[in-house]
Amino acid sequence: xxxxxxxxxxxxxxxxxxxxxxxRKNKTKKDLALIVSEVKATAAATYTTNLVKGAxxxxxxxxxxxxxxxxxxxxxxxxxxCNANGIEIAEGMCALVEKHIGISKNDVVVAxxxxxxxxxxxxxxxxxxxxxxxxxGENSKDAAHAIMTTDTKLKEIAVSFEIGGKKCVIGGIAKGxxxxxxxxxxxxxxxxxxxxxxSELLSKALKDNVTDTFNMISVDGDTSTNDMVVVLANGMSGxxxxxxxxxxxxxxxxxxxxxxxxxxxxxxxxxEGATKLLECRVSGASDNATARIxxxxxxxxxxxxxxxxxxxxxxxxxxxxxxxxxxSVDVDKIDITFKSASGEIMVCQNGAGVDFSEKTxxxxxxxxxxxxxxxxxxxxxxxxxxxxxxxxxxxxxxxDYRT
Amino acid sequence: xxxxxxxxxxxxxxxxxxxxxxxRKNKTKKDLALIVSEVKATAAATYTTNLVKGAxxxxxxxxxxxxxxxxxxxxxxxxxxCNANGIEIAEGMCALVEKHIGISKNDVVVAxxxxxxxxxxxxxxxxxxxxxxxxxGENSKDAAHAIMTTDTKLKEIAVSFEIGGKKCVIGGIAKGxxxxxxxxxxxxxxxxxxxxxxSELLSKALKDNVTDTFNMISVDGDTSTNDMVVVLANGMSGxxxxxxxxxxxxxxxxxxxxxxxxxxxxxxxxxEGATKLLECRVSGASDNATARIxxxxxxxxxxxxxxxxxxxxxxxxxxxxxxxxxxSVDVDKIDITFKSASGEIMVCQNGAGVDFSEKTxxxxxxxxxxxxxxxxxxxxxxxxxxxxxxxxxxxxxxxDYRT
Numbered sequence: 001x002x003x004x005x006x007x008x009x010x011x012x013x014x015x016x017x018x019x020x021x022x023x024r025k026n027k028t029k030k031d032l033a034l035i036v037s038e039v040k041a042t043a044a045a046t047y048t049t050n051l052v053k054g055a056x057x058x059x060x061x062x063x064x065x066x067x068x069x070x071x072x073x074x075x076x077x078x079x080x081x082c083n084a085n086g087i088e089i090a091e092g093m094c095a096l097v098e099k100h101i102g103i104s105k106n107d108v109v110v111a112x113x114x115x116x117x118x119x120x121x122x123x124x125x126x127x128x129x130x131x132x133x134x135x136x137g138e139n140s141k142d143a144a145h146a147i148m149t150t151d152t153k154l155k156e157i158a159v160s161f162e163i164g165g166k167k168c169v170i171g172g173i174a175k176g177x178x179x180x181x182x183x184x185x186x187x188x189x190x191x192x193x194x195x196x197x198x199s200e201l202l203s204k205a206l207k208d209n210v211t212d213t214f215n216m217i218s219v220d221g222d223t224s225t226n227d228m229v230v231v232l233a234n235g236m237s238g239x240x241x242x243x244x245x246x247x248x249x250x251x252x253x254x255x256x257x258x259x260x261x262x263x264x265x266x267x268x269x270x271x272e273g274a275t276k277l278l279e280c281r282v283s284g285a286s287d288n289a290t291a292r293i294x295x296x297x298x299x300x301x302x303x304x305x306x307x308x309x310x311x312x313x314x315x316x317x318x319x320x321x322x323x324x325x326x327x328s329v330d331v332d333k334i335d336i337t338f339k340s341a342s343g344e345i346m347v348c349q350n351g352a353g354v355d356f357s358e359k360t361x362x363x364x365x366x367x368x369x370x371x372x373x374x375x376x377x378x379x380x381x382x383x384x385x386x387x388x389x390x391x392x393x394x395x396x397x398x399x400d401y402r403t
Numbered sequence: 404x405x406x407x408x409x410x411x412x413x414x415x416x417x418x419x420x421x422x423x424x425x426x427r428k429n430k431t432k433k434d435l436a437l438i439v440s441e442v443k444a445t446a447a448a449t450y451t452t453n454l455v456k457g458a459x460x461x462x463x464x465x466x467x468x469x470x471x472x473x474x475x476x477x478x479x480x481x482x483x484x485c486n487a488n489g490i491e492i493a494e495g496m497c498a499l500v501e502k503h504i505g506i507s508k509n510d511v512v513v514a515x516x517x518x519x520x521x522x523x524x525x526x527x528x529x530x531x532x533x534x535x536x537x538x539x540g541e542n543s544k545d546a547a548h549a550i551m552t553t554d555t556k557l558k559e560i561a562v563s564f565e566i567g568g569k570k571c572v573i574g575g576i577a578k579g580x581x582x583x584x585x586x587x588x589x590x591x592x593x594x595x596x597x598x599x600x601x602s603e604l605l606s607k608a609l610k611d612n613v614t615d616t617f618n619m620i621s622v623d624g625d626t627s628t629n630d631m632v633v634v635l636a637n638g639m640s641g642x643x644x645x646x647x648x649x650x651x652x653x654x655x656x657x658x659x660x661x662x663x664x665x666x667x668x669x670x671x672x673x674x675e676g677a678t679k680l681l682e683c684r685v686s687g688a689s690d691n692a693t694a695r696i697x698x699x700x701x702x703x704x705x706x707x708x709x710x711x712x713x714x715x716x717x718x719x720x721x722x723x724x725x726x727x728x729x730x731s732v733d734v735d736k737i738d739i740t741f742k743s744a745s746g747e748i749m750v751c752q753n754g755a756g757v758d759f760s761e762k763t764x765x766x767x768x769x770x771x772x773x774x775x776x777x778x779x780x781x782x783x784x785x786x787x788x789x790x791x792x793x794x795x796x797x798x799x800x801x802x803d804y805r806t
Contacts, residue, residue: 049727050723050726050727051725051726051732052722052725052734052754053726081719082719082751084755115719116719116723117718117719117722117751117755118756223723223727224723225722225723302705302801303801306798306800306802307801307802309802312802316484316485316518316520319455319485319519319520320453320455320519322455323453323456323628324452324454324626329454331454331455352486352520353485353520353521391798392795392798392799394709395794395795395797396795397709398706398709399709399710399712399713399715399794
């Protein structure tokens with residue numbers, strides 16, 4: 001597997017576009033993205049589990065019921081959620097793709113991110129469709145830019161790998177948490193591939209993958225109303241259709257995991273106000289599910305996140321978060337080590353503190369990527385969770401008035 | 404029922420004391436508290452559910468196994484948690500009470516709050532015992548001060564009420580979240596009463612009460628290793644022993660609730676860095692359990708808490724937190740109203756935004772006590788949860804180096 005450029009346009013048959021249509025007032029900020037596959041693609045998606053769901057979630061679910069799609073349209077600046085005419089607008093966006101791009105409205109994935117409960121009109125999108133169409137090309141970055149909100153960095157990735165001698169590609173773009181008018185930490189990710197794979201296995205690969213990647217990110221513990229991860233696989237690489245969990249499937253799943261993990265790390269590192277990427281890497285759990293619960297509890301602890309902002313080796317907060325996680329663990333067996341590019345330092349062994357140099361610990365924790373290595377010493381289960389520190393800027397971004 | 408002065412010494416037969424013993428360096432800060440009942444009292448307690456438990460929790464549990472106690476000793480400045488000799492120290496503190504006060508060590512409740520994983524020596528406590536004894540008297544405030552950490556306000560309350568013509572009293576002191584060397588948001592509460600009540604009913608009253616009061620507070624979602632609520636009832640009011648759930652029991656339970664609710668509101672309002680007390684008051688739920696889940700989810704949302712810091716009427720975050728709470732609710736029936744001393748303003752009806760004056764909303768939200776009134780319009784269940792806003796100071800307090 002090799003990391004390549006091109007993002008969501010790296011896979012055969014995919015083009016993308018991103019323009020400013022006017023939902024946002026700032027004219028330098030693109031706010032409308034389009035992704036198109038030359039041919040109809042197998043499609044799978046996972047959605048927010050929040051009972052409050054954006055209208056685009058409902059429309060996309062209906063359109064993906066047959067397991068296929070050919071385009072993605074997404075706006076930023078308005079979440080189209082809790083609006084009386086939300087469904088009408090979301091369906092209208094799909095109809096605009098049919099009208100201007102010639103792809104059936106039932107084969108369109110629609111997504112929105114922004115303020116919720118704010119009236120939305122479709123006119124700016126309708127007016128921009130020809131410009132959006134004209135921009136279609138190798139423009140993964142334009143699309144990635146258009147879905148950003150308060151993200152400070154564009155998030156895209158692509159990998160190439162082989163299946164039965166055929167070069168295959170998976171690429172993706174994503175957006176993380178934050179809004180210029182902050183409201184919801186919406187997470188969106190669009191993944192494209194030229195692999196030929198059955199609808200069932202694509203769904204399975206995505207579902208298995210999300211458990212260990214996107215569902216293991218936490219910026220602030222708030223699950224948005226509009227979260228969506230979509231993967232389109234159009235089969236244009238020419239590989240023999242993957243219809244069973246053989247080695248071809250494993251190759252696809254591994255590449256999907258690499259793309260997802262990269263985007264997750266980007267999203268966590270670029271969380272609202274974040275100065276550090278935190279990875280809690282749990283091993284020695286009785287099973288993977290236990291490891292996931294422990295890792296996520298640590299990464300979600302406000303107290304621990306604030307300590308990381310202060311580069312404070314406050315391991316007691318890690319132990320505390322493990323203790324209230326709900327996972328069944330033997331506290332007296334827990335080892336904790338902090339790691340970064342500066343080195344590593346063990347701070348807790350068998351559930352009790354060990355003597356360590358505060359100076360060395362500080363050096364380790366002043367880096368921008370910190371691994372909190374937790375060994376439960378009780379089995380082979382493992383998992384990683386991704387988060388960020390809790391900073392003054394998180395409070396500032398989210399405490400500001402909307403108006 | 405009447406609110407009276409005197410705190411934990413208002414009930415007949417209780418004296419208290421608080422001194423500086425030297426666990427803390429700051430000599431103006433008391434760090435050792437003692438509460439004594441003239442006669443042996445019926446006792447009940449609830450403890451942290453964290454798997455990582457401070458040594459005092461284990462010792463107190465053992466001492467309360469027979470349902471009686473006569474004294475409480477508590478230090479601040481060191482949590483005596485994750486220490487190799489923690490049990491020895493906690494048992495030693497009980498033995499010191501036996502030696503100096505003449506109360507059996509098995510009738511002592513012991514508690515500690517402070518940094519975890521830090522070596523602790525018993526000498527400063529041993530050396531201060533005579534001073535602590537000499538200070539015993541109507542000194543509820545001294546004890547309340549001694550258990551404080553970064554609390555900015557002393558927390559005490561007492562109420563008087565009648566049972567069968569006898570004047571009865573319940574008083575309490577509590578500490579909230581924060582440490583001078585911040586580590587754990589330990590919550591401690593000691594309640595004294597002169598009511599005569601059976602051990603079974605005292606336990607039941609406390610358990611029922613905690614569900615709706617202390618378990619409904621959240622400052623930052625982190626459950627400490629040392630949380631403890633203890634109630635001692637020594638029977639000196641002369642009421643006929645309460646042995647069944649009759650109207651005497653109801654009177655006791657109501658007074659216990661009043662004391663607990665007051666202390667909870669104090670703890671939430673004085674959460675680390677807090678500028679506002681938030682109460683999420685949920686009604687119209689299918690049952691009380693559902694109402695509790697919804698109320699707590701709102702009060703725990705970082706995004707919403709930051710919005711309250713900014714006095715931003717961002718009701719979408721309330722709806723979002725309800726949506727991911729895990730409670731079964733009909734989103735389309737939810738009404739949300741913000742209330743304070745300035746008035747009230749409805750911001751969401753039937754799950755959708757309503758037109759409202761941002762100016763009025765801001766006036767409502769600039770007050771120091773905000774009620775978020777959520778009506779689920781689906782039944783008679785109700786609950787309140789108590790929290791505080793998320794501020795720069797929370798990050799500052801918890802991001803600081805321990806050293």
